[in-house]
Structures are given as C-alpha cells and as structure tokens.
Amino acid sequence: MPTPTEAMTAALSARPPTPWTLAVAQFEAGADLLRLDSSMRELLRSPKRILTVSIPVKLDDGRIQAFEGYRVQHNVARGPAKGGIRYHPDVTIEEVKALAAWMTWKCAVVNIPYGGGKGGVICNPKEMSPGEIERLTRRYASEISIIIGPEKDIPAPDVYTDSQVMAWIMDTYSMTVGYSTLGVVTGKPIAVGGSEGRGEATARGCQFTLREAARMRSISIEGARVAVQGFGNAGAHLARMLSDDDHAKVVAVSDSRGGVYNTAGLDVKAVSHFKKETGSVVGFPGTDRITNAELLEIPCDILVPAALENQLTGENAGRVKAKLIAEAANGPTTLEADAILREKGVLCVPDILANAGGVTVSYFEWVQGLQAFFWDEPTIVRQLERIMVRAYNDVYQTAEKHNVDLRMGALVLAIGRVAEATRIRGVFP
DSSP: OOOHHHHHHHHHHTSOOOHHHHHHHHHHHHHHHHTOOHHHHHHHHSOSEEEEEEEEEEOTTSOEEEEEEEEEEEEOTTSSEEEEEEEETTOOHHHHHHHHHHHHHHHHHTTOSOEEEEEEEEOOGGGSOHHHHHHHHHHHHHHHTTTOBTTTEEEEEOTTOOHHHHHHHHHHHHHHHTSOOGGGOSSOOGGGTOOTTOTTHHHHHHHHHHHHHHHHTTOOOTTOEEEEEOOSHHHHHHHHHHHHTSOOEEEEEEETTEEEEOTTOOOHHHHHHHHHHHSSSTTOTTOEEEOHHHHTTSSOSEEEEOSOSSOBOTTTGGGOOOSEEEOOSSSOBOHHHHHHHHHHTOEEEOHHHHTTHHHHHHHHHHHHHHHTOOOOHHHHHHHHHHHHHHHHHHHHHHHHHHTOOHHHHHHHHHHHHHHHHHHHHOOOO
C-alpha cells in the first residue's frame, strides 16, 4: 500500500500541479495520516473568504489603469488571518489561495495564534514609478479594508512589497477608521511601529532550525561548506549569520543574474558590499562564475535554496551533494525531488518550518503594536529561538511518530492543530 507521500506524488504526476492543486494534495496526504473524517476535511480544505477587487490607478501620464487584486483568508480557527501581499505580473488567484493555505500550516507549525491569509496584485512594479506604486497600494488597501484589521487579517510584505508599502497600507487604513492602528500590518518601518529584528527574522529562524537539524544528524556547522541560492534578504542575512556566528564556510552564493563559487570560502560581507555597489554578486573577485542551477549541485554540506520555487526537481535532485537542506524559500523542492532526496538520505528542513521566523517576528510586532510596548532586539532573538527550537522538535517528534519525513511531519502537526481548534470551536450556527 503506498504511503501518503507516494499517493500524493502519483496523484499529481499525470499533469504539472498548480500551486493550489499541490496545496490540496499535501493537505489530503496529511489528513490521511491523521485519519480526518470527510466533514473535517471539508472544513479545512477550502478558503474561508476570497475577495477580488478592481484597483483603478491614475498613472503618471494621466491614464487610468485598472489592476486586479486579491485577498484570501484560508482559515481563522486559531486567530486572525496572517500573510503577505505580493505585487507581480504572474499573480493568480490559484497561487494566492495556495499561499494562504500554506500560511495556515506555517503559523500552526510554530504554534502562534494566527490563521493563514495572502494577498496579491497583478502588476509589474519594476515598470511603475514610486508615485504609481503608492497610489496602487493606497487604493488596494482601501478596497480590502472591509476584511483586514488587527483582529481580522494582518498583511505583511512579500514579493516586491516592502516596509514602505506596509506604511502606506497602515496609514490608509488608519485614515479610514479615524485613528492610528499600528497592528493592522507588520513589516513596517520602526518609526511607525515596526519591530527590531524583523529584517533578519526569516534568516535567523532558518539558522536556529539548521542548528537543530545539524545537531540531530551529528553534522558540525563549524567548518561546513554552505551554498546559498538567492542572495536576497533571507539568503544574504543567513549566509552572514552562518559565517559569523557558526563559523561555517560559505563557498557559493547567487542572485538572479548568476552565482559565484570559491572552494576556499567567500568573505560574505565583502560579497554583500560588492552586490550593493554593482547590483549583483556576479564578478566578485577571486571566484568562479556559476549558474543558479550549477550552485545546487556543487560539493557542499549544507544547501540553502533561498530564491524561487521548483528549483530542486526530479531532474537534478540525484546530483545534489549536500547532506542537509534548509528551505529559506517557499516551495523550492518538487514532489519528485523530495522522493529522490529522501532515498539519498538527505535531511530537508521544509519551508513551513525553516522560513517561519519571518511570521514569528511579525507576530511579535503585532503584539508590541497592540500593547504599545516595544522590545529590544536581544529579547526578540531570544523569543524567536525559543519558538523555532520548540517547533523543530515538535515537527521531528511528529515525523518519528508517523514514520515520515520532516515535511510531512510539519504538515501533520499543523493540520492536527488546526483540526483540534476547529473541533473545539464547533460550527456556527
């Protein structure tokens, strides 16, 4: 009889899955292990609320263009919806629904009192002026203001949105309700209620889970060769932390233009400065140029996919040489790659655990905003470590109990927590 993971892979192998079909298949596999009945599956599978809005924006040349935007609330059994907003030309409702579902499970994995939400606007911010982006943001915030709020749904930054975008949303919402509302979004600038440590949160959370995984596999991070695909916010911070704090040897990093490789190790701070000056890590002195695909296959002990989804596939997973993978990105590993890596004995710390540091510190920011009492950075780091270490051990124990990998262990743990909250609350009326 096939395992839940094998059944999920078989169900999706006939055609390339959309993000939503993948999210549903993952849920069903976890629900099978938990033996959830059909009624509970019906309650947990579908999004609670989907809002589609038209966003008319006056462009700099005077034309009016209507953009389409979404906000999806997948589940709020454990607390208000939480999730980022992305601006991208390839945004689809299927993608936003899937991301909202994954946020439900991610928040439950680290056991913070949130459900899952996600937002998106179909646009190309690279072709828009700062003024156009501000007008787009404020109109979008106005349109979704009927379902967001500190007690209902708390947006955050995501692809091509940042702290400034969050400040505009907070200001627009505050003007709508008539008073300053710090808790309506997270990822804000510190000057308007943001939190210390938010910029490094995803990377730091990943570092804490990597330490736990390495300890359980008897792998020493000190001196370990590390390759980081994606030298953006999470990847660059994590490379620096692993180099400075854990004395790992970062041998390769990459960005959208390509990567650099040096078997003797890279000076991560110097690479960061070089990228800031030139726009890319490519060309950093004393390194060999490699592609993003080649980076995944170089000799290393720890591999960190911190860029895009679907990077580790059935085609290249067999050539991965790392002993340990930590998914700082969302969805970098396909189902086929998962099976191959598992067969090779590679330990993969899944995205809904490895990169949950960002939403955890967003939770801290929300709490601080509601209390109007702000913490210092050492307190943030200490509390984040406590939650991430606890979450890793909860996932590990769940995986051991059901004889599955960490990815399925994280899903089973999360789905079980949401199902328990749903059972206790019941169905109204």
